Amino acid sequence: MKEIHDLDLNLLRLLQAVVETRNTHAAAEKLGISQTSVSRGLTKLRETFGEQLFIRKAHGVEPSELAEKLAEASEEMLNPLIKVVESYQSFEPDKFSGEITIAMNIYFLELYGDGIFNALKEVLPEASFKLIYWQAESLSDMLNGQIDYMIHFAAFPLPQEIYLHKLQEIKLCLVARRDHPVLSKSSDWEDIHHLPLARLVIDGVNSKRAPIEEIYLSKGYQANCSLVTHSVRVLLNKVKDSDAILYGSSFMTTLEPEVSTYPLPLFPKEIQQVQINGGYLQTKRGFPLNQLLHQTMQSFFDRIIQPQ
Numbered sequence: 001m002k003e004i005h006d007l008d009l010n011l012l013r014l015l016q017a018v019v020e021t022r023n024t025h026a027a028a029e030k031l032g033i034s035q036t037s038v039s040r041g042l043t044k045l046r047e048t049f050g051e052q053l054f055i056r057k058a059h060g061v062e063p064s065e066l067a068e069k070l071a072e073a074s075e076e077m078l079n080p081l082i083k084v085v086e087s088y089q090s091f092e093p094d095k096f097s098g099e100i101t102i103a104m105n106i107y108f109l110e111l112y113g114d115g116i117f118n119a120l121k122e123v124l125p126e127a128s129f130k131l132i133y134w135q136a137e138s139l140s141d142m143l144n145g146q147i148d149y150m151i152h153f154a155a156f157p158l159p160q161e162i163y164l165h166k167l168q169e170i171k172l173c174l175v176a177r178r179d180h181p182v183l184s185k186s187s188d189w190e191d192i193h194h195l196p197l198a199r200l201v202i203d204g205v206n207s208k209r210a211p212i213e214e215i216y217l218s219k220g221y222q223a224n225c226s227l228v229t230h231s232v233r234v235l236l237n238k239v240k241d242s243d244a245i246l247y248g249s250s251f252m253t254t255l256e257p258e259v260s261t262y263p264l265p266l267f268p269k270e271i272q273q274v275q276i277n278g279g280y281l282q283t284k285r286g287f288p289l290n291q292l293l294h295q296t297m298q299s300f301f302d303r304i305i306q307p308q
Contacts, residue, residue, distance in 0.1 A: 007048060012074040014041040019071040023060035091288035097126045100293070103142065104151035106133040107200060108276070110232045111251055112151075112300075119300040123292060145281065149293045153202060154275035164279040165294065167301040171273045174262040175248045177240045183262040189219050192265060196226035196244040198235050211271060212247050249274075250307040261307075276301070 017027035018038075028038045046053050049070065054061040063071070102116065113131055120129060132138075134152060141147050143161060151167065158164065174192075176183050182191055199210050216223040227238045236256040238244055246252075250261045264272060278297045284290040 008044075009078070011041050011045055011048075012070075012078065014038065015045055015067065016071045016074055018042070018054065018061060019063045019067055021060075022057075022062065026060075093123050093292055094125055096124055096289070097128075099128045099130065100124065100149075100289075101130040101132065101147045102149050102151070102293075103132050103134045103138045103147045105153060105156075105202060106230055107202070107232055108151050109133050111255065112304075115304075116151075116297070116300060119296050120293075123296050142281065148290065149278065149280050149297065151276065151278050151297070154277045156202070156277075158279065161282055162279045163282045163285050164277045165298070167276045167278045167297060168304065169273050169275050170249045170251065171306060172247060172267075172271070173250055173264055174245055175239060175250075175252045175259055176245045176262060177242070178258060178260045180243065180245070180260070180262065182243070183245065187263045187265050189221070189265045192245065193219070193221040194224065196224050196242065198227040198229075198238045198244045198246045199225060200232065200235055200246070200248070201228055201230050215267070215271075253307055 014027065014031065017030045018024060021027045021030060024038045024042070025035060028035050031038075042054065049066060052064055053067050053070075054063055056062075100120070102120075104112075104116075109131060117129060117131060120127070134150065138147060138150070139158070142150060143159075150162070152158075154164075154166070174183060174187060182195060186192070193216065197212070199212065213223045213225070226242075226244055227235065229235055232252075232255060235246060236252060236259060239246055240256055240258040245262075247264075253259055253261060278294065280290045280293065
């Protein structure tokens with residue numbers, strides 16, 4: 001057999017047609033080409049895959065087992081290519097009626113979920129959506145193509161198969177109840193280190209020990225974590241009804257009006273803010289749907305102004 005790296009893809013379409021029709025004249029009609037072109041194509045296929053690819057019969061040809069397997073493999077190879085081309089030629093956002101799955105960290109789902117849904121619905125009015133929170137199996141689902149787009153903290157480790165882009169940076173601050181008896185006077189370490197701490201679990205980032213606990217240790221203090229939870233609502237209820245504090249963002253005040261923001265204590269500059277990334281499979285870069293999701297998410301986050 002000859003090398004197949006330079007094989008013309010049109011020959012694979014010819015092979016499929018001959019296997020299907022078992023007749024060179026019928027294959028020519030099916031493909032809209034001349035009988036001469038079919039004969040030349042079959043000669044090239046035999047040169048590549050062997051003389052026994054097709055066996056001549058009285059009223060046509062009989063494909064060998066190899067020919068049938070090559071036709072099957074060709075279909076599996078060509079169909080994705082055809083779908084890509086068709087998606088570029090026929091993608092119309094206002095008529096797209098498929099299902100789109102967006103996975104995000106639960107904090108972002110609670111904070112931005114409504115706005116993201118409205119933004120998506122505006123550009124894809126006929127589509128259906130699944131807005132879910134990122135779980136342990138989500139990475140596998142995304143790599144398998146079951147998740148179309150993700151939103152997560154930049155600190156969350158992801159493989160190179162996922163294309164990431166920056167959506168927004170969030171400035172951090174202390175969050176506590178209004179008129180907090182300590183924070184309303186001082187945010188210095190020596191004044192706040194003893195206060196109970198409430199923190200959000202970010203799986204894959206701070207599931208065990210959070211970066212803030214490391215900072216406490218570097219300052220010679222032991223963080224008093226009175227609450228660790230996945231739920232932003234539980235977190236805010238704890239903070240508004242006690243002297244507990246959390247290291248978060250001013251966006252928290254949009255979810256709970258009874259909390260206020262306070263300055264950070266002396267903090268390493270590189271962790272005074274966190275970055276939000278959006279992402280999708282590298283193999284889908286350039287796909288019209290994924291480009292639209294990318295643009296829609298970026299436009300949504302560009303319009304968000306962080307509260308003071």
